[in-house]
Amino acid sequence: MKDYKINNLGFPRIGADRELKKALELFWSGSITEIELKSKSALLREQHWVIQQEAGVDLIPSNDFSYYDQVLDMICLLGCVPERFKEAGPVGLDTYFEMARGQHCCGSDLSEGTRALEMTKWFDSNYHYLVPELNETTEFSIRSTKIFDEYQEALDLGIKTKPVLIGPVTFLFLSKSFDGSDRFSLLEKLLPVYGEILQRLEQKGAEWIQLDEPIFSMDLDENTKRLLKKSYEYLSTQVSQTKLLVANYFGDLDSNLEEFVSLPVDGLHVDLVRGVKDVSTFFKSVDDTKLISLGVVNGRNIWKNNYTDTLEIIDQFKHLKNQLCLSPSCSLLHSPYSLRPEDDLDEELKSWLAFSEEKLQELQDLKLILSGKGNALLIANRELHESKKQNERLFNKQVRIASEESRGEEFLTRSPFKERIIQQNKSLKLPLLPTTTIGSFPQDKELRRQRALFKKGIINHEQYDSFIAGQIAKDVALQEKIGLDVLVHGEAERNDMVEYFGEKLEGFAFSKKAWVQSYGSRCVKPPILFGDVSRKVAMTVQWTQYAASLTTKPMKGMLTGPVTILQWSFVREDLSREEVTRQIALAIREETIDLEHAGIPIIQIDEPAIREGLPLRDQQKALYLKWAVDAFRLSAAGVQSSTQIHTHMCYSDFNEIMDSVGRMDADVISIEASRSDMELLEVFKEQCYPNEIGPGVYDIHSPRVPSVEEISLKIKSILDYVAIEQVWINPDCGLKTRGLVEVEAALQNMQLATESVRAGLLQLA
Ligand SMILES: Nc1nc2c(c(=O)[nH]1)N[C@@H](CNc1ccc(C(=O)N[C@@H](CCC(=O)N[C@@H](CCC(=O)N[C@@H](CCC(=O)O)C(=O)O)C(=O)O)C(=O)O)cc1)CN2
Numbered sequence: 001m002k003d004y005k006i007n008n009l010g011f012p013r014i015g016a017d018r019e020l021k022k023a024l025e026l027f028w029s030g031s032i033t034e035i036e037l038k039s040k041s042a043l044l045r046e047q048h049w050v051i052q053q054e055a056g057v058d059l060i061p062s063n064d065f066s067y068y069d070q071v072l073d074m075i076c077l078l079g080c081v082p083e084r085f086k087e088a089g090p091v092g093l094d095t096y097f098e099m100a101r102g103q104h105c106c107g108s109d110l111s112e113g114t115r116a117l118e119m120t121k122w123f124d125s126n127y128h129y130l131v132p133e134l135n136e137t138t139e140f141s142i143r144s145t146k147i148f149d150e151y152q153e154a155l156d157l158g159i160k161t162k163p164v165l166i167g168p169v170t171f172l173f174l175s176k177s178f179d180g181s182d183r184f185s186l187l188e189k190l191l192p193v194y195g196e197i198l199q200r201l202e203q204k205g206a207e208w209i210q211l212d213e214p215i216f217s218m219d220l221d222e223n224t225k226r227l228l229k230k231s232y233e234y235l236s237t238q239v240s241q242t243k244l245l246v247a248n249y250f251g252d253l254d255s256n257l258e259e260f261v262s263l264p265v266d267g268l269h270v271d272l273v274r275g276v277k278d279v280s281t282f283f284k285s286v287d288d289t290k291l292i293s294l295g296v297v298n299g300r301n302i303w304k305n306n307y308t309d310t311l312e313i314i315d316q317f318k319h320l321k322n323q324l325c326l327s328p329s330c331s332l333l334h335s336p337y338s339l340r341p342e343d344d345l346d347e348e349l350k351s352w353l354a355f356s357e358e359k360l361q362e363l364q365d366l367k368l369i370l371s372g373k374g375n376a377l378l379i380a381n382r383e384l385h386e387s388k389k390q391n392e393r394l395f396n397k398q399v400r401i402a403s404e405e406s407r408g409e410e411f412l413t414r415s416p417f418k419e420r421i422i423q424q425n426k427s428l429k430l431p432l433l434p435t436t437t438i439g440s441f442p443q444d445k446e447l448r449r450q451r452a453l454f455k456k457g458i459i460n461h462e463q464y465d466s467f468i469a470g471q472i473a474k475d476v477a478l479q480e481k482i483g484l485d486v487l488v489h490g491e492a493e494r495n496d497m498v499e500y501f502g503e504k505l506e507g508f509a510f511s512k513k514a515w516v517q518s519y520g521s522r523c524v525k526p527p528i529l530f531g532d533v534s535r536k537v538a539m540t541v542q543w544t545q546y547a548a549s550l551t552t553k554p555m556k557g558m559l560t561g562p563v564t565i566l567q568w569s570f571v572r573e574d575l576s577r578e579e580v581t582r583q584i585a586l587a588i589r590e591e592t593i594d595l596e597h598a599g600i601p602i603i604q605i606d607e608p609a610i611r612e613g614l615p616l617r618d619q620q621k622a623l624y625l626k627w628a629v630d631a632f633r634l635s636a637a638g639v640q641s642s643t644q645i646h647t648h649m650c651y652s653d654f655n656e657i658m659d660s661v662g663r664m665d666a667d668v669i670s671i672e673a674s675r676s677d678m679e680l681l682e683v684f685k686e687q688c689y690p691n692e693i694g695p696g697v698y699d700i701h702s703p704r705v706p707s708v709e710e711i712s713l714k715i716k717s718i719l720d721y722v723a724i725e726q727v728w729i730n731p732d733c734g735l736k737t738r739g740l741v742e743v744e745a746a747l748q749n750m751q752l753a754t755e756s757v758r759a760g761l762l763q764l765a
């Protein structure tokens with residue numbers, strides 16, 4: 001009988017009750033010391049290692065913990081800290097957080113020293129990493145001992161771990177060259193430092209080291225393949241006893257399979273959830289001394305594993321002489337912690353789910369079944385999946401019919417943009433460079449407390465609603481005071497832009513504590529989309545109408561788009577993503593039309609996740625973009641030409657999707673632009689993008705308040721790319737993560753800057 005081991009790629013680091021988030025935020029506000037933050041973090045690491053040990057994991061990861069982000073940790077480890085963060089030598093926690101969050105001064109300091117690193121999406125997930133800044137002269141040297149310290153820390157607890165780090169080629173791929181040089185040319189300088197890291201880990205006694213190279217899930221040119229080969233040929237000579245495991249995840253190997261299996265390393269991890277088509281060819285080419293880690297339990301979704309299907313996959317590897325490991329498909333960073341606190345979920349639904357702790361249990365179950373002793377587990381699991389398939393809760397006949405009947409309606413066009421905009425300008429009467437915000441306003445402790453009280457049933461609906469009404473009134477008054485042109489209601493009633501709609505729509509369930517890290521200390525609680533989606537009642541009309549009644553300025557209604565709801569939920573796997581998105585689009589469309597009927601002149605349908613949902617493989621991109629854009633169009637189809645449709649996307653890379661952005665045909669699109677210095681407007685300029693654009697004029701991810709001069713310069717630089725009639729002025733994204741004081745100051749400066757640019761134009765005229 002074959003002996004299987006259990007390998008884990010990474011464990012959620014935020015804590016069962018988001019302890020790390022809370023500790024970080026206390027530390028940043030000065031309420032706890034660095035020593036306290038460090039000791040709380042050490043406690044979490046210990047708990048996580050012990051849980052995995054008790055769950056029978058053989059290869060337990062270390063260095064999967066991070067105070068903020070694993071790529072930022074790599075920047076420190078490799079010593080490529082950008083020059084504006086002056087510190088030399090070991091990178092301290094202050095510099096570390098400064099790179100992540102920018103410097104915390106509320107002045108008009110324009111110096112480079114204050115700007116945080118750019119943040120962008122980790123492959124096709126909702127996790128954000130900090131982008132390493134490289135240029136031709138970047139030098140590397142070990143400037144953090146975290147990976148060694150954490151290995152030692154576990155060892156002191158009696159646990160021998162497998163340190164995890166991002167591999168050199170993926171690291172360079174994730175980086176950005178700031179002088180136009182080819183970032184991969186730095187590999188020569190980078191490899192010796194990796195070699196030194198591996199040697200130091202070997203000296204400490206590490207048996208295995210995991211190097212993550214998810215770049216293998218993407219289309220690679222011959223040069224990149226060569227660099228991967230070269231890297232591992234070199235790195236394998238840097239250790240003698242210690243074994244190297246290279247991990248691919250998030251997709252299949254496809255055309256990279258040959259290169260992957262022939263890497264001169266001791267172990268390979270494959271994602272067999274997304275890369276299932278690799279199975280049959282994989283074992284034909286791999287040599288039998290390598291350990292193979294089979295990523296069979298989905299680390300990106302929350303549904304209970306289907307053991308029968310999984311055993312079929314494993315079966316194909318059984319005849320190999322290789323040591324086999326059972327493993328999650330990727331790090332469990334993307335899974336919530338545990339199902340245990342979810343006592344509000346009904347038992348049936350709960351029986352369909354597995355979070356991180358349960359996923360480790362699934363690996364143990366599978367191992368037991370493979371050893372011939374788990375037949376009862378296998379039968380129970382099979383019965384569960386059989387009965388789930390037929391469960392009525394998953395189907396709504398009316399929704400299926402409506403979806404069929406709606407085919408083609410996404411093409412219902414209003415008049416062409418050039419004509420629509422004339423009508424809209426006539427009724428909206430906005431000044432040149434209209435100012436607005438992206439939707440959410442700060443949510444303070446008291447607001448969250450009131451929502452928590454309401455959810456616990458301690459205050460009733462009337463009490464909660466009257467609190468929300470008060471908050472909306474304050475937000476509207478603030479916008480009036482500042483003098484913004486298009487107002488929003490501020491989203492006070494929304495815990496999150498996706499979770500809120502999930503709670504209102506049919507077909508979703510929601511959890512109490514299924515938090516997943518999004519960036520730094522920020523987490524999201526993706527709703528669980530398990531059945532056919534439909535709208536029970538109007539979801540936003542009441543609050544939008546109320547806000548509109550408080551002002552004479554135009555009020556912009558605020559909806560979350562279908563692709564973003566899909567992308568940021570845990571989604572059923574028994575229906576295509578395209579079909580699920582269509583169902584959501586139809587539900588959102590009902591809301592769009594209700595808002596129009598309620599007299600709301602501008603409706604924003606946010607689609608920040610369209611870009612992130614783009615498949616990693618070129619071949620699959622066009623199909624995705626087609627149905628994604630169709631779904632967006634469907635969610636707005638049916639409104640009058642005079643109703644202005646806005647959308648919002650917070651990404652810096654539009655190059656690949658520009659045609660699709662055009663096809664969305666929103667009257668106005670607001671985008672995140674400030675961290676990347678407006679350079680992304682290049683593609684809008686090149687393509688002569690015809691509709692209106694609001695490039696964010698300041699970064700909302702940092703508490704820093706930009707000065708009037710700074711914003712004026714930003715506005716002027718926008719005008720280098722886009723005709724003034726097309727331009728809107730707004731921040732990069734929503735303001736819900738910020739404090740009220742800094743928001744008021746920043747928006748005030750934004751308004752003053754806009755007015756000064758307008759005045760300058762008048763003088764010129
Ligand atoms: N889903 C999603 N993905 C997104 C974004 C987004 O807005 N939503 N924005 C982009 C950036 N990512 C972001 C992700 C999270 C947050 C964010 O602010 N998250 C909040 C949680 C928001 C939330 O749901 N808050 C709950 C509060 C939950 C809570 O903490 N309750 C307390 C109790 C409160 C009390 O008694 O005081 C508790 O459970 O301990 C609410 O408002 O109701 C956080 O981590 O702090 C922001 C941006 C990309 N991806």
Ligand SMILES: [Zn+2]
Nearest residue numbers: 608650733734
């Ligand atoms: Zn945004």
